[in-house]
Amino acid sequence: ARTLAVRELLAAVSFEHPVAVLIDDVHWWDDASTTLIAAAVEGIGDSRVLLVTAGRPESRLSPLLVDTGTTQVELEPLTAVQVEELLLSIASLPLQPWTGGFANELWRASRGSPLLALEMLQHLEELQLLQRMDGRWETERSDALIAELQQGDVLRTRLLDLDRADLWLLTLLATAGSTLATRVIVDASERSHEEVLERMSALEGRGFVVRHGEGWRSAHDEISEEVLRLAPSEASPRAAARLGRTLAAPPIE
Numbered sequence: 001a002r003t004l005a006v007r008e009l010l011a012a013v014s015f016e017h018p019v020a021v022l023i024d025d026v027h028w029w030d031d032a033s034t035t036l037i038a039a040a041v042e043g044i045g046d047s048r049v050l051l052v053t054a055g056r057p058e059s060r061l062s063p064l065l066v067d068t069g070t071t072q073v074e075l076e077p078l079t080a081v082q083v084e085e086l087l088l089s090i091a092s093l094p095l096q097p098w099t100g101g102f103a104n105e106l107w108r109a110s111r112g113s114p115l116l117a118l119e120m121l122q123h124l125e126e127l128q129l130l131q132r133m134d135g136r137w138e139t140e141r142s143d144a145l146i147a148e149l150q151q152g153d154v155l156r157t158r159l160l161d162l163d164r165a166d167l168w169l170l171t172l173l174a175t176a177g178s179t180l181a182t183r184v185i186v187d188a189s190e191r192s193h194e195e196v197l198e199r200m201s202a203l204e205g206r207g208f209v210v211r212h213g214e215g216w217r218s219a220h221d222e223i224s225e226e227v228l229r230l231a232p233s234e235a236s237p238r239a240a241a242r243l244g245r246t247l248a249a250p251p252i253e
Contacts, residue, residue: 006040010049018048025221026055028177077112080104086117091132098142105149115220120154124208155226158206165191166199168239170208171231174224175239179217187249188242 006101010124013019023037078086084103093099110116124130129145131138136253139145159167172188173180180188200216203209210219218224228236 003036003039006036010040010044013051014047018050020050022052023053023085024055026053028055037223038087065137076243078110078114078117079112080106080107083107083110083112083117086114087121088136090121091135094136094138096142098139098145099137102137102149104148105146109149109154113222115222116154119158119207120149123154123158124148126158126206127245155223156230159208159223159226159230165189166203167231168235169196169199169203170218170223170227171239172237172243173209173216173218174227174231175236176240176243177224178244179215181215184243184246185216187246188239206242 010019010021026034026037027039037053044051080103083106087093087106093102093178106117106120109120120144121130123131124145127148129139129148130142160172169185169189172185182193182196182200185200186193189196191199200209200211204211204216208219208223209216218227
């Protein structure tokens, strides 16, 4: 029934005008979602529908689409030149000695990952080793800046800088693997509504989470994966139990 409904919706909307459907993080999908979209794609036929999915190579959706006339595009890590372009899209580099190798060091530290490159830039700004002034990157401590870049593992470093309460909130989101309503986070974390909002807003400001409607989700699946790697072995099962009890509880009238 759901497959038929999705097919009819796509057919009806695309009859009036072309439609593009963009779906991200398909490697996080469950079996029901994967089967639904694969069956819906088979029924698109000549409809004016462009379906774009994004996911990691291990995505379960990939083998279901190989015979449907799809084009698969593999995204390689960014090159040093592309990391420099990313850097310059945010702010320009002044003509100073330290800028000559800065982009290349950023590329090495991020291993070509856009997320890790942005994480490193934010980390350097939080340490006040790098600032944006009048649309330019500036530093007064170039030696310390380059030394910090060469440390690597920036995402782990930034997460380890958080206190236990913030890491627990991130563990709840990482364990859920989806958007959690603020109420659910409050109940599962056993903290006040005001404290959760304050902490989640601060985590959003630091790029770890994003607000999604009335709830919150991890800003990136790599952040969630690193959170779970850092968490004690008992943390994820405990988070799952807390979330299960909270979601199963009847709503308070």
